[in-house]
Structures are given as C-alpha cells and as structure tokens.
Amino acid sequence: MRLSRQDWAEAALRALEEGGPDAVAVLPIAHALATTRGSFYWHFTNRADLLEVALQRWESRSTDALIERLSADPNPRIRLRRLFEYAFSGDHDVVEISLAAHASRPEIAVVLERVATKRANYLEACFSELGFSDAAARGRGLVAYATYLGWLQLRRSAPSVLSDEDANTSIAKLLERLLIQDPGDSDTTTSTPQ
Numbered sequence: 001m002r003l004s005r006q007d008w009a010e011a012a013l014r015a016l017e018e019g020g021p022d023a024v025a026v027l028p029i030a031h032a033l034a035t036t037r038g039s040f041y042w043h044f045t046n047r048a049d050l051l052e053v054a055l056q057r058w059e060s061r062s063t064d065a066l067i068e069r070l071s072a073d074p075n076p077r078i079r080l081r082r083l084f085e086y087a088f089s090g091d092h093d094v095v096e097i098s099l100a101a102h103a104s105r106p107e108i109a110v111v112l113e114r115v116a117t118k119r120a121n122y123l124e125a126c127f128s129e130l131g132f133s134d135a136a137a138r139g140r141g142l143v144a145y146a147t148y149l150g151w152l153q154l155r156r157s158a159p160s161v162l163s164d165e166d167a168n169t170s171i172a173k174l175l176e177r178l179l180i181q182d183p184g185d186s187d188t189t190t191s192t193p194q
Contacts, residue, residue, distance in 0.1 A: 003035055005043040005053070012054035013095070020098040021108060024051045048107070055111045058095050063115050067122050076129035080144075080180055083123075084172040087148050089165075097156045100149075120145050130180065140179045147175055 011033050015023040026040050026047055033039070044050045066086070070079045102108045123141030132140060151171065154161050162168060 003033055003039050003043075007033065008040060008043055008050060009053045009057050012050050013057050016051075016054050016058065016098065017095045021051060021102050021105065024054055026050070051107065055099075055107070058099075059111055059115055062093055062096065063118050067118070076126040077180055080123075080126050080130075081176055083126075084144070084175050085169075088151060088168045088172040088175075093152070097152055100152065101156065116145070127179070144175060144179055147171070 008029065011029045012024045015025070015029055015032070024047065026037055029050075030037050030040055040050070044053070066083075070083055073079050073082070099108050099112060103112055120138075120141050123144050124137045127137035127140045128134065130137075151162070151168075
C-alpha cells in the first residue's frame with residue numbers, strides 16, 4: 001500500500017501528541033507506518049517540512065475547524081457557552097500542552113502565536129456581538145483565553161488538581177457567568193461582594 005502525504009502528516013501529528021516536537025522524526029514514524037524513509041522523501045523535503053505540516057494540521061483541527069463548527073450557531077451567547085464547555089473538558093488537546101512546553105522554539109512559537117491570535121480574535125468577536133464595547137470585548141476574550149491557558153498548564157504540571165470532572169465543568173460555568181452577563185448589567189468585576 002502506497003502511503004499518502006496525509007498518512008505521513010497524521011502519523012506526525014500522533015507523534016507530536018505522544019512525544020512533542022522531537023518525536024516528529026522520520027525513521028520512527030516510518031517504522032510506525034511500516035514503510036521506509038524513501039516513502040517520506042517522496043512527499044516531504046525534510047523533517048522540518050513534516051513538522052510544519054503536522055503543526056498546520058493541529059492548527060486546522062484545534063482552532064479553524066472548531067471556530068467554523070461553533071460559528072454555525074447565530075447566537076454568540078450559545079457559541080461562547082459551547083466553547084467554554086468544550087475547552088474545559090476532556091483530553092482533547094494534548095498536543096497544545098506539549099507545544100506550550102516547547103514555545104521557545106521558533107517553529108513552534110510562530111504557530112502558537114497565530115493560534116492565540118485567531119482564538120483571541122474569535123472570543124473578542126463573540127463578546128462584541130453580545131454588545132460589549134471593543135475594550136470590554138477584548139478584555140473578556142483575553143480573560144477567557146488566559147483562563148484556558150492556565151487550565152492547560154495545570155493539567156500539565158499538576159493534573160491531580162483538575163482530576164475531578166465536576167471541577168472542570170464548574171470552571172466553564174463560572175467563566176460563563178462572569179464574562180457573559182449583559183453589557184447593561186452591573187459589572188461584577190468592580191462591584192463589592194455581598
């Protein structure tokens with residue numbers, strides 16, 4: 001069976017998930033695919049080319065496809081609720097945890113920056129659609145995204161803290177309550193607790 005470029009890219013993405021960027025190596029992936037390095041060179045110039053394709057595939061799945069799926073709903077409140085529920089559940093983005101640990105590498109940093117920009121812009125757009133000012137929408141989007149990144153870091157460095165699925169669900173619900181209140185309501189971030 002002749003392998004396609006997509007077969008190699010999928011295998012590279014699995015390697016990235018299992019062992020980070022250094023695991024995207026030609027010979028081990030060739031062994032995993034039960035083929036030779038010659039098959040690799042039919043589709044790719046070098047290892048950097050394969051890593052780039054794997055990173056593009058991750059970006060497409062974890063960001064572009066998710067935004068597209070969420071955007072099918074015209075209601076920004078529902079889109080944000082679904083996004084928060086998805087983001088703070090399960091082990092759907094092991095790759096991102098691995099990439100964050102290698103963010104100092106230029107080829108990883110470029111992708112993480114691009115993904116962060118897309119996600120922050122999407123969040124800001126959703127909050128803007130809810131009627132928040134540009135500054136408030138941007139701030140809320142950044143708080144939501146920073147919370148997600150902190151949650152990912154906890155999953156990587158102290159997974160037992162987040163072992164309770166109810167805790168993950170409550171994070172999503174709390175974030176929704178704090179950030180998606182109507183723009184005309186009093187701002188809970190500046191009011192005094194009762």
